[in-house]
Amino acid sequence: MPASWLDIAPDSPFGIATLPYGVFGTESTPAPRVGVAIGDHVLDVAATARALGSSLEGLLTGPTLNPLLAAGPAAWRDVRDAVTTWLTDATLADRVRPHLHDRASARLYLPFEVADYVDFYSCEHHAANVGRIFRPGQPPLTPNWRHLPIGYHGRAGTVVVSGTDVVRPSGQRKGPHDQSPLFGPSTRLDIEAEVGFVVGVPTEPGTRVRVADFADHVFGAFLLNDWSARDLQAWEYVPLGPFLGKSFATSVSPWVVPLAALAEARVAPPARDPEPLPYLRDVEDDPWGLDLRLEVRLNGHLVARPPFAQMYWTPAQQLAHLTVNGARLRTGDIYASGTVSGPERDQRGSLLELAWNGEEPLRLPDGGERSFLADGDRVSITATAPGPQGSVIGFGEVTGRILPARG
Amino acid sequence: MPASWLDIAPDSPFGIATLPYGVFGTESTPAPRVGVAIGDHVLDVAATARALGSSLEGLLTGPTLNPLLAAGPAAWRDVRDAVTTWLTDATLADRVRPHLHDRASARLYLPFEVADYVDFYSCEHHAANVGRIFRPGQPPLTPNWRHLPIGYHGRAGTVVVSGTDVVRPSGQRKGPHDQSPLFGPSTRLDIEAEVGFVVGVPTEPGTRVRVADFADHVFGAFLLNDWSARDLQAWEYVPLGPFLGKSFATSVSPWVVPLAALAEARVAPPARDPEPLPYLRDVEDDPWGLDLRLEVRLNGHLVARPPFAQMYWTPAQQLAHLTVNGARLRTGDIYASGTVSGPERDQRGSLLELAWNGEEPLRLPDGGERSFLADGDRVSITATAPGPQGSVIGFGEVTGRILPARG
Numbered sequence: 001m002p003a004s005w006l007d008i009a010p011d012s013p014f015g016i017a018t019l020p021y022g023v024f025g026t027e028s029t030p031a032p033r034v035g036v037a038i039g040d041h042v043l044d045v046a047a048t049a050r051a052l053g054s055s056l057e058g059l060l061t062g063p064t065l066n067p068l069l070a071a072g073p074a075a076w077r078d079v080r081d082a083v084t085t086w087l088t089d090a091t092l093a094d095r096v097r098p099h100l101h102d103r104a105s106a107r108l109y110l111p112f113e114v115a116d117y118v119d120f121y122s123c124e125h126h127a128a129n130v131g132r133i134f135r136p137g138q139p140p141l142t143p144n145w146r147h148l149p150i151g152y153h154g155r156a157g158t159v160v161v162s163g164t165d166v167v168r169p170s171g172q173r174k175g176p177h178d179q180s181p182l183f184g185p186s187t188r189l190d191i192e193a194e195v196g197f198v199v200g201v202p203t204e205p206g207t208r209v210r211v212a213d214f215a216d217h218v219f220g221a222f223l224l225n226d227w228s229a230r231d232l233q234a235w236e237y238v239p240l241g242p243f244l245g246k247s248f249a250t251s252v253s254p255w256v257v258p259l260a261a262l263a264e265a266r267v268a269p270p271a272r273d274p275e276p277l278p279y280l281r282d283v284e285d286d287p288w289g290l291d292l293r294l295e296v297r298l299n300g301h302l303v304a305r306p307p308f309a310q311m312y313w314t315p316a317q318q319l320a321h322l323t324v325n326g327a328r329l330r331t332g333d334i335y336a337s338g339t340v341s342g343p344e345r346d347q348r349g350s351l352l353e354l355a356w357n358g359e360e361p362l363r364l365p366d367g368g369e370r371s372f373l374a375d376g377d378r379v380s381i382t383a384t385a386p387g388p389q390g391s392v393i394g395f396g397e398v399t400g401r402i403l404p405a406r407g
Numbered sequence: 408m409p410a411s412w413l414d415i416a417p418d419s420p421f422g423i424a425t426l427p428y429g430v431f432g433t434e435s436t437p438a439p440r441v442g443v444a445i446g447d448h449v450l451d452v453a454a455t456a457r458a459l460g461s462s463l464e465g466l467l468t469g470p471t472l473n474p475l476l477a478a479g480p481a482a483w484r485d486v487r488d489a490v491t492t493w494l495t496d497a498t499l500a501d502r503v504r505p506h507l508h509d510r511a512s513a514r515l516y517l518p519f520e521v522a523d524y525v526d527f528y529s530c531e532h533h534a535a536n537v538g539r540i541f542r543p544g545q546p547p548l549t550p551n552w553r554h555l556p557i558g559y560h561g562r563a564g565t566v567v568v569s570g571t572d573v574v575r576p577s578g579q580r581k582g583p584h585d586q587s588p589l590f591g592p593s594t595r596l597d598i599e600a601e602v603g604f605v606v607g608v609p610t611e612p613g614t615r616v617r618v619a620d621f622a623d624h625v626f627g628a629f630l631l632n633d634w635s636a637r638d639l640q641a642w643e644y645v646p647l648g649p650f651l652g653k654s655f656a657t658s659v660s661p662w663v664v665p666l667a668a669l670a671e672a673r674v675a676p677p678a679r680d681p682e683p684l685p686y687l688r689d690v691e692d693d694p695w696g697l698d699l700r701l702e703v704r705l706n707g708h709l710v711a712r713p714p715f716a717q718m719y720w721t722p723a724q725q726l727a728h729l730t731v732n733g734a735r736l737r738t739g740d741i742y743a744s745g746t747v748s749g750p751e752r753d754q755r756g757s758l759l760e761l762a763w764n765g766e767e768p769l770r771l772p773d774g775g776e777r778s779f780l781a782d783g784d785r786v787s788i789t790a791t792a793p794g795p796q797g798s799v800i801g802f803g804e805v806t807g808r809i810l811p812a813r814g
């Protein structure tokens with residue numbers, strides 16, 4: 001791993017091995033453009049390519065990552081190699097440096113134009129916790145859970161970038177003791193800590209993506225908070241699934257970590273029983289379990305450390321399932337893992353689980369207590385992964401603050 | 408109602424009172440452009456506006472209806488008035504005529520760029536039939552059904568225009584006697600005859616569209632076939648709703664009928680019991696029930712005449728519900744009514760209902776029998792509505808043919 005000529009703190013999430021892509025603007029030039037995070041800076045990659053006369057400029061121009069996403073694995077490799085060279089070859093430093101901007105003061109935009117958004121439900125600990133809470137006395141997992149990655153389509157138009165405030169949604173709810181449904185602001189507003197994946201290379205209608213071809217289509221990973229109004233969701237979701245309980249907002253991290261940066265994080269997924277159908281089988285020696293370690297903070301307090309490594313279904317299996325019926329992929333399709341929870345209480349990725357449906361409220365170090373989110377609360381999710389030579393790959397954060405419901 | 412200088416058959420679905428919008432190309436000039444159907448012709452409206460020096464040209468240029476959709480009700484009225492004048496003022500005939508193209512040989516494209524796609528479930532007869540079939544011995548409607556228009560997000564990227572072939576999807580299914588799920592082509596491929604609505608004017612995040620403001624946001628209506636693999640759907644849909652059973656294809660008619668053409672079709676919706684919550688109440692003297700009469704044909708044989716007038720929830724209520732949690736609307740958002748079925752057997756809008764889950768196969772006049780779709784089957788849905796002065800407003804058809812599953 002070559003060193004950068006730039007001064008980067010050893011504990012920076014954005015060392016030379018990370019190089020995540022985003023879309024940024026500056027105070028003087030707010031127009032959105034593609035950037036790569038490096039240390040405390042953002043590199044304007046299109047401007048750098050132009051300055052250096054690189055032929056890659058065309059992939060990097062424009063207000064979203066979509067042209068780069070569509071270009072495919074060979075182009076992704078070329079751009080990553082070029083950016084690495086720009087930031088490590090000291091003879092280029094004087095020509096690259098003018099295109100570095102202060103990251104702390106940069107404005108970050110939604111990095112991609114979202115096509116379709118699918119949310120999976122692939123963490124066994126989470127699904128079992130939810131089953132125990134909502135269907136006590138019954139088997140915690142539904143009969144299909146171990147046979148396929150359960151998922152549903154979410155609302156692409158309300159995917160927002162980290163930092164966007166979230167207005168508390170209103171809607172119908174009906175508690176077990178209510179005669180009829182009530183209307184009003186959600187009283188059980190929750191988070192779901194998830195990992196998202198973005199599709200670059202599209203497919204033709206009627207074709208499938210095999211588990212083995214995952215990295216030919218998916219560009220990279222990011223963090224996602226699937227805000228959830230549990231009271232709206234519980235009343236509406238039978239028989240067609242979540243709708244208004246989820247569709248008000250879904251926040252994503254501004255930095256997309258390319259799969260190439262996650263080579264060291266790849267781990268074998270857990271054993272599955274029963275063995276999945278052939279189209280869902282892992283490829284031997286080509287695992288897509290990912291050792292990502294999430295951290296969830298509520299008003300600055302660390303409240304959970306969900307481990308991604310033990311997700312039952314990998315993102316490669318999720319994509320194979322999503323397309324097995326011939327549904328085409330488009331550049332900018334995103335899909336999320338489902339809430340990430342571990343076996344321990346402090347590894348749970350939702351307040352529903354952390355406070356066990358309000359029965360065991362979460363105590364915050366500032367003396368506060370939470371079963372669900374209060375107005376003004378801020379939730380931030382970050383993650384790290386092992387990188388080459390002991391380095392750390394960081395995901396940056398996805399954060400959002402709750403504003404009171406509107407009248 | 409002024410008469411056209413053009414010769415239009417009295418029984419044409421596209422008389423001077425319909426004027427639906429679509430996107431078409433011709434053999435010599437295949438590039439997609441906005442057209443209005445009139446009799447046996449398509450009028451190239453951007454070219455006509457240009458020829459006549461109309462300032463409306465800007466709204467009509469481009470490969471989709473989206474710029475016109477986004478322009479809002481005043482612009483929609485202006486364009487409809489202008490097109491009406493072009494086609495009725497005999498002094499303009501010589502300048503308009505060169506921009507008429509033969510409709511039968513025109514290639515029709517997806518008329519809008521779809522943002523999000525939501526599918527509702529708002530027909531009481533359909534929902535009750537499905538409940539009786541799948542949950543015998545239990546109340547046919549779920550407890551929430553009469554309190555809110557149940558809906559879910561579908562896959563926007565697989566919405567296709569009428570005429571697109573549909574490849575039979577493969578996936579997992581598990582019948583009541585199967586030990587474990589099987590993988591293969593769907594054996595229970597079905598249709599759902601629905602009416603769709605397209606949003607023109609977007610909203611800001613956190614705002615709602617009241618029932619009274621429906622026509623300020625929705626541009627028009629079209630027909631939709633929500634192809635459904637019942638075997639995939641039955642196995643996958645608990646607890647998060649339909650996914651692969653629906654996401655392989657959704658077909659829409661190429662012609663969008665503006666709400667302005669449906670003034671005569673507006674009828675009072677059925678009585679609701681219990682009374683809906685205030686945000687869902689109809690506005691007095693401003694009903695959005697619509698007397699649309701659908702016809703479903705299988706291989707040319709009329710198999711059902713679903714009546715839209717008795718839908719429990721109107722499109723105005725559906726939009727109010729969809730946005731009550733603050734979810735923003737985008738230009739090109741579409742939503743569908745849910746399967747339209749009437750109380751009579753020959754009014755049911757799905758094969759599941761028409762053949763009662765295979766117990767009463769549909770007998771076709773050609774001697775064939777169907778419980779679900781066979782490879783090679785073609786399904787076509789059309790609709791008419793009452794127009795001014797005894798005229799008929801036609802929707803044109805949404806049609807599609809089933810191709811065998813791919814290996």
